[in-house]
Amino acid sequence: ARPRVGYYYSGKNGGQLFNEQMQKLTVKQFQSVPVVVNESASAYDAICIMFLEDVGTLFVVNKKSRLAGILSRKDLLRASMGKQDLESVPVSIIMTRMPNVTMCKPEDTIVEVANKLINKQIDGVPVVREIEEEGAIVHEVIGRLTKTNIAKAFVYMASDDLHT
Amino acid sequence: ARPRVGYYYSGKNGGQLFNEQMQKLTVKQFQSVPVVVNESASAYDAICIMFLEDVGTLFVVNKKSRLAGILSRKDLLRASMGKQDLESVPVSIIMTRMPNVTMCKPEDTIVEVANKLINKQIDGVPVVREIEEEGAIVHEVIGRLTKTNIAKAFVYMASDDLHT
Incomplete structure (x- = not known):
């Protein structure tokens, strides 16, 4: 359940309270299901999955x-413009690799x-949980947060129902 | 009864005022410059322009x-997966055509x-001005509004400066 804006006396005006409420919205409230592919998959497989799952x-x-x-x-479009055979190019060659991934x-x-x-x-970032494994910090992917989720958060905050 | 915490008495609380302010943000305030391509351009040219201008x-x-x-x-990625030569496919074949364009x-x-x-x-829509030409309604492209602009509007509304 998403929190609702509360109106109580706090020495702050309603605009400030609303603003704080907006600043407190979290990833957890708006994230989508992640779509993953194994690093051994080909660029061709990745493009197929992208179309099937309709994610960017x-x-x-x-x-x-x-x-x-x-x-x-964009990575896949760039790869498809190359001379290589997409079925023989593994995604690990064309992806943005850890630790350069924004999460x-x-x-x-x-x-x-x-x-x-x-x-x-x-366009989007993985929602991750950090885990320590064999002395290193690794990341489990538990969600996806994209500009679509931001647009949904915008519409949510602009909705009348929230403030009546 | 809940206390009124608005900036001035209007019969509305501050949350409602803020909410109205959010609902009143317009395309004009957040739009970007449009990137256009002629319908006779090839799919290959379009992909190059997309990378050069870095737009989606x-x-x-x-x-x-x-x-x-x-x-x-997505349209260009789909086209690049086909068997045709991208330099000989005009964008008019692969684009979403008027009147099916959301504007x-x-x-x-x-x-x-x-x-x-x-x-x-x-991901985005053209910002247009309607013109009557030779008895028909046509559209001049004057801007671009994408999910990035929505994200910017979100950050703008969540900013502290706006409400102090």
């Missing part, structure tokens, strides 16, 4: 199902992620 | 510079456009 961003995982990289439509956590705010997407000019 | 959506115009269609990264006007609200982008699962 795929997360690439290793054999242990930990985040290895990220693939955008977020379920408890991050929507505003923080919106700023990341704007500043890095990307 | 191109607007296709006819000889009279009126809106003829729209091209997304908006400068005075439309950001909320309206956000809902269109979400419901139609598209």
Whole structure:
């Protein structure tokens, strides 16, 4: 359940309360289901999955199902313009690889992620949980947060029902 | 009874005022510059322009510079997977053609456009001005409104500066 804006006396005006409410929206409230592909899959497979699942961003995982990289439509379009055979190019060659992947956590705010997407000019980020495995920090992919989710958060905050 | 915490007495609480302010944000305030391509250009040219200008959506115009269609990264990725030679395929074959193009006007609200982008699962729309030419309504492309602009509007509304 999403929190509602409360009106109580706090020495702040309603605009400030609303503003705080907007700043407190979290990834967890708006995230989507992640779509992942194994790092051994081909670029051709990745394009098929992207169309089948109708997403703009795929997360690439290793054999242990930990985040290895990220693939955008732009990466796949670039690859498809190359001379190579897409069925023989593994996604691990064309993806943006860890640790260069921009990520977020379920408890991050929507505003923080919106700023990341704007500043890095990307469409979406994986929502991850950090795990320590064999002395290293690895990332389990538990969600997906894209500009579509931001648009939904915008519509949610602008909705009349929230404030009556 | 809940205390009134608005800036001035209007019979509305501050949350409602803020909410109205959010609903009043317009396309004009947040739109970007449009990137257009002529309908006689090839799919190959379109992909090059998309990378050079770093946009996800191109607007296709006819000889009279009126809106003829729209091209997304998804359309170009689909075309690049086909067997045809991209240099010999004109964009007019692969674009979404008028009158099936979702558009908006400068005075439309950001909320309206956000809902269109979400419901139609598209990344952006052309901002157009309607013109009557030779007895028909045609469209001049004057801007571009994408999910990035929505994210910027979200960050703007969540900013502290706005409400102090």
